[in-house]
Amino acid sequence: MHSNYFQQLTQGLQQQGTGTPQLILDLDQYQKNLEAVQSKLPAQLKPRLVVKSLASIPLLQLACEKLTTRRFMVFHLPHLLEIISAFEQVDLLLGKPMPIHAVQHFYQNFPDQKALNDQSNIQWLIDDIERLQQYLQLAQNLNICLNVNIEIDVGLHRGGISSQEQLIELLKLIQQYPDALRLSGLMGYDAHVAKLPKILKSPEKSYQESQQTYQQYKNIIQQQFPDLWHADLCFNGGGSPTFMQHCQQSVCNDLAFGSMLLKPSDFDLDNLSALSCAVWIAVPILKVLPYSQIPGLEMLNHLPHRYKAVFIYGGYWQADYIYPEKSRPHMLYGRSSNQEMLQVPAQCEIHVDDYVFLRPTQTEAVIPQFARLYVYSERKFIEWDTFRE
Structure with a gap:
């Protein structure tokens, strides 16, 4: 279900998006x-x-x-x-x-x-x-x-x-x-x-x-x-x-x-189980490499690799990577707020200009980073202004 949902969001963003990170509201x-x-x-x-x-x-x-x-x-x-x-x-x-x-x-x-x-x-x-x-x-x-x-x-x-x-x-x-x-x-x-x-x-x-x-x-x-x-x-x-x-x-x-x-995700509490996440960060993929290459550790390039290296537009948000599944920042390569590198399972079909999705841990720190909410309903997007203060 998650895979189909995020693929629909990706298709919509490729048709209507700006090619930059967006904060998505599932209306x-x-x-x-x-x-x-x-x-x-x-x-x-x-x-x-x-x-x-x-x-x-x-x-x-x-x-x-x-x-x-x-x-x-x-x-x-x-x-x-x-x-x-x-x-x-x-x-x-x-x-x-x-x-x-x-x-x-x-x-x-x-x-x-x-x-x-x-x-x-x-x-x-x-x-x-x-x-x-x-x-x-x-x-x-x-x-x-x-x-x-x-x-x-x-x-x-x-x-x-x-x-x-x-x-x-x-x-x-x-x-x-x-x-x-x-x-x-x-x-x-x-x-x-x-x-x-x-x-x-x-x-x-x-x-x-x-x-x-x-x-x-x-x-x-x-x-x-x-x-x-x-x-x-x-x-x-x-x-x-x-x-x-x-x-x-x-x-x-x-x-x-x-x-x-x-x-x-900070509000994943038992007594709030009736509610579900309605907000995501969508980030374009800039580069896809066959595997991670760590500066100074090039000898590792010859080992078998289970993950691709994906570089995204931005990074280091107060959020967790949700899609593609099992995506995560590389522990040795480090974090970046400019072009964060993710490890994505090698079998995952993902390409430049596709999107990765994150779930915010909180909204009060994340919403101000975006001038607009990209509101998703009936497979279409409309834009709402935020305060961004």
């Missing part, structure tokens, strides 16, 4: 993944799309339509402007704390200065008291009110609030300056749940502990700061690796995910 598989995700989401969990993992407006538009959402998690300020320009009535949550100079630059260069205070749909992420004080000063200088979402450590240990005392200190400052700061919720990322070796802790126990920690922080807001508690608070959690756990039981009301919709 049918992407839509199947969206349908599978839609069927799992409970009503109380609002989906939030992670923009860096789906960095193309048409890609995001399809997901928005299928999942009925205008909620986005944004990690780069250029992406923030892209989303504001492309979508109406959005809810934007920053996925990492932004340096104060970056936030200041964003507001100073915002296209419509008169609408600055209308950007109440942006939730800026706060991880400690010093950053909150910086944001307070900026809000006062600009005479605006900033939504602040507090990052909490639910077990990943990548920063954020790690004690009740820290949270109380932040909430008191927010409470003190209601004209400049507005609490919009909490964000607790739990990627460690799926990544932690099972010998240390089971995913089930790790997830339950992270949820208990999250609930404790929610209780502090509701019980000790009732004037900051309101129905629209965003309690964000998740990430693709824990999507299924949150769908079954979650203290959150807002669930972020993105990568799993394209299913790069």
Whole structure:
């Protein structure tokens, strides 16, 4: 099945392609993944799309339509402007704390200065008291009110609030300056749940502990700061690796995910088995030699050879070679981002101007390397722009 599929892609690329490496989106598989995700989401969990993992407006538009959402998690300020320009009535949550100079630059260069205070749909992420004080000063200088979402450590240990005392200190400052700061919720990322070796802790126990920690922080807001508690608070959690756990039981009301919709290989997890890879890197073959010749080791040329040497356009991607089967970089020849040499089984019928295919390990680092997605559907290609930022 794989062989026929990639041969079809090769034929299409030879007819419609550019002769350069392309990032291929299998549109049918992407839509199947969206349908599978839609069927799992409970009503109380609002989906939030992670923009860096789906960095193309048409890609995001399809997901928005299928999942009925205008909620986005944004990690780069250029992406923030892209989303504001492309979508109406959005809810934007920053996925990492932004340096104060970056936030200041964003507001100073915002296209419509008169609408600055209308950007109440942006939730800026706060991880400690010093950053909150910086944001307070900026809000006062600009005479605006900033939504602040507090990052909490639910077990990943990548920063954020790690004690009740820290949270109380932040909430008191927010409470003190209601004209400049507005609490919009909490964000607790739990990627460690799926990544932690099972010998240390089971995913089930790790997830339950992270949820208990999250609930404790929610209780502090509701019980000790009732004037900051309101129905629209965003309690964000998740990430693709824990999507299924949150769908079954979650203290959150807002669930972020993105990568799993394209299913790069880093997300080959048991609880995401219903999803399949929808994105490939296609790379033209420049040269085919009967066998590998290693500089300085020419005496090996006289030995029997089980592999051809294939040189491709580019290389060294964050991806694994998938087709032709059993293709791999040569250990002695080394890697190259210009003309990588692959070992391909000698019996494989492959020629110059054919393509090799790779499966990305992740999408957030791979998509920006391509100005466009080559979208494959009904044996034809169309092009979608990416952010490439």
